[in-house]
Amino acid sequence: MDWSAILLSLRLATATTLILLVVGLPLAGWLALSHRRGRWAVDALVALPLVLPPTVLGFYVLVALGPRSPIGQAYEALTGSPIVFSFQGLLVASVLYSLPFAVQPFAAAFAAVDRNLIETAWCLGASRVRTFTRIVVPLARPGIVAGVVLSFAHTVGEFGVVLMVGGNLPGSTRTVSISIYDDVQAFDYARAGRTAALLLVFSFVVLAMTYRVQRRSGRSWPLVS
């Protein structure tokens, strides 16, 4: 089994999920709770990776981060190495690719929080930020867990974007799905099968645990009606 690819995928998925938590929670909060004009445009932008072929997304990321782009040049001047075909480049692409898988469940969970509770918190003197962190986020926890699991699993399984932006460098951009693809290309079906089976079991266990947690928390926090 290609342990280095499995470890790399887990590392990538963990980093992606953490970044999505930091970026996605405020973004989802803004989408779900504010009534600013132009929200629909941001909604569509966030959902774009859902419908875009991964190769198209990968292509644009590649161009945007490439050695001739301002971002690519700035990164290279700062760190001394190019961002494309590196773990960092892959991370940027992963975050963009999994954005809707985190933000949409987050936003749905935030929108489902009783508006009354939010207004009550405001009247009790809590700022919008405090209301968000103390009331909205805790009450939306099942939806946040769902978003975390989905974006983690989605990142573990991504293929097209990795191929475009990361290439196939063992230990830095060669993820599980690329490894399986490689094994099949090399007619090593046994090795591909072992990795695939591991991924299957892993995905099932993660989803089963999530549903279990969701069900339990759903019972302990029924909204007062």
Next chain:
Amino acid sequence: MAARLIASFLRQHAPTVSIRAELELEAGDRRVMVLFGPSGSGKTTILRCLAGLDRPQQGFIRFGEEVWFDADAGINRPPQQRRLAYVSQDYGLFPHLTVEQNIRFGMDAAGPQARDRVDTILRTVHLEGMAGRFPTQLSGGERQRVALARALARDPRLILLDEPLAALDLPLRDPMRQELRQFLRSIDVPSVVVTHDRVDALTLGDRMAVLSGGYIRQVGPIHEVFSRPFDVDVAASVGVETVVPGNIVDSADGLVTVRVGASQIRVAHAAVMPQSVFVCIRAEDVTLETAPRGDVSARNQWTGRVTALQPDGGVVRVTVDCGFLLSALITRPACEELRLAEDAKVTAVVKATAVHLIPREIP
């Protein structure tokens, strides 16, 4: 000393729906204002504008020296800066926080001092030993108490209650109504209570504003608004009724005698009542006669003069001055038969069972 609330604003929901409000309220003896009106009349909208949750299109809201809202100056203070207590119809308790955490949420203080304060407040609302419970583990009445406790903990300058008793089961409403009245009287903070229930209004309020068709039609002392509605709209929404303040002077065998001015009213009433009450008589329960009758066992019989006759469709609303102003609703033929005219002498008869008492103090 609490400050005075002055509000005059217009909020438009849709091109054809607008709510206009003119209100004045201060601490002191007449600090509980009831906003009364049927569902959809705009009571909650007014409350939400006062809280800063909705924004009016015109007018102003001032509290003491502070300007909370001014359409012309473009000022609209957010609810966080108004330091008021707003309790919504379903109480808005945070389900993931304990009773204590709920109460502490709005408090500025922290540490052992806050702990003491929470204990004091829990005692005030009779919830000792419940600090660690979650809202789902409480009864409806206890939830209301937690909501009030949380509101109180913030040391508010104005209390806004939206249908505070509507979420309670019927058997619980009576005792909670009394408790709420006592609570509102025990703190020297002006409050606005929204309700569509007559008994709630009479029990809780000192003054009352009647809303109908998006306007505040009448503001005044509570019994006055009930007894003397300005116009047909107000009369229709409060129900034509005589409401007068009185004192219980005697109580025996389920028959209570109440003194109202110089008159005495007999009431069939079994429950224990405080001395101070509102006497309520529905206009349709009053019978008018030309002369007093003999058999007055359990009836009230007062002789007085007609002060007003107001025809309203097939019926006539007659106001009789018999030591207090009594409203009677009789048919047109009956009115002609009795030869009623202004200043005519008439005898009003009301069964003792048709008179209702509403306590004004805690027994």
